Amino acid sequence: MRIATWNVNSLAVRVPRVLKWLEIARPDVLCLQETKLSDEQFPRTQFAALGYDAAAYGAGQWNGVALLSRVGLSDVQRGFAGEPGFPEVEARAIAARCGDVRVWSVYVPNGRTVGSPHFAYKLSWLNALREAAASEAHVTSQLAICGDFNVAPNDDDVWDPAAFVGSTHVTTEERSAVAALVDLGLVDLRPRAFKGEPFTYWDYRAGNFHKGLGMRIDLVLISSALATRVTDAYVDRDTRKGKLPSDHAAVVVDIDLSGADGASPAG
DNA sequence: ATGTCGTGGACGCCACGA
Secondary structure, three states: OEEEEEEOOOHHHHHHHHHHHHHHHOOOEEEEEOOOOEOOOOOHHHHHOOOOEEEEEOEOOOOOEEEEEOOOOEEEEEOOOOOOOOOOOOOOEEEEEEOOEEEEEEEOOOOOOOOOHHHHHHHHHHHHHHHHHHOOOOOOOOEEEEEEOOOOOOHHHEOOHHHHOOOOOOOHHHHHHHHHHHOOOEEEOOOEOEOOEOOOEOOOHHHHHHHOOOEOOEEEEEEHHHHOOEEEEEEEHHHHOOOOOOOEOEEEEEEOOOOOOOOOOOO
């Protein structure tokens, strides 16, 4: 099974790129973030033409998450119990059963600046996500939580830790909140490095992409039992190139589910 | 380091968010 996650920074603008990429990479499941589309606006027929079912959760303009799957899409859940808002709950999490894996697509609040109300919201949102994930039946066997976490888990997940002192995405509080989620029995899959860099996001400004000034903030947290079956994990940097890219690249993970517990006979 | 994009409202620019 190939699972991918991609913050597309407006799906309305990115549909042509996403369609093209689906044909090239052929993921079984694609987790999308920052669709910025209402459910009514979601271009599901264009994805259906490529064999993908879609489940979308969005209010338009900001945020918005979705799941595309060509291996089944059932038990769709929008948001989660205990999810905090700002002050209203935002469209930041959607889950579904895809094949035999419970897949979440999440867009963690940015946090803006350390100590701001948005920062407190980010931490409480991550804590609530952990609580919700802990109640998932298959947390240690068949679960993948994918998306834009807006947290770089380790110092080498940013181009220069010294440049981030005092910034969001790297604080002990944010990293601890992600670590607590991982500690439920998940693995933070580290994609293959490119020239030593594992980055998934590069600011549009200042030519950061071409200078290699990126961050690894798009994560695939996967059940430890599934992690042992991962055959490859990489950042598709081509998705960040060319005209009108998102500022995030797609992250791709391949899992060999043959013979896995709960796997369907067809694989 | 703050150079670029995206959104939408009142416009051919500005404020805001990332």
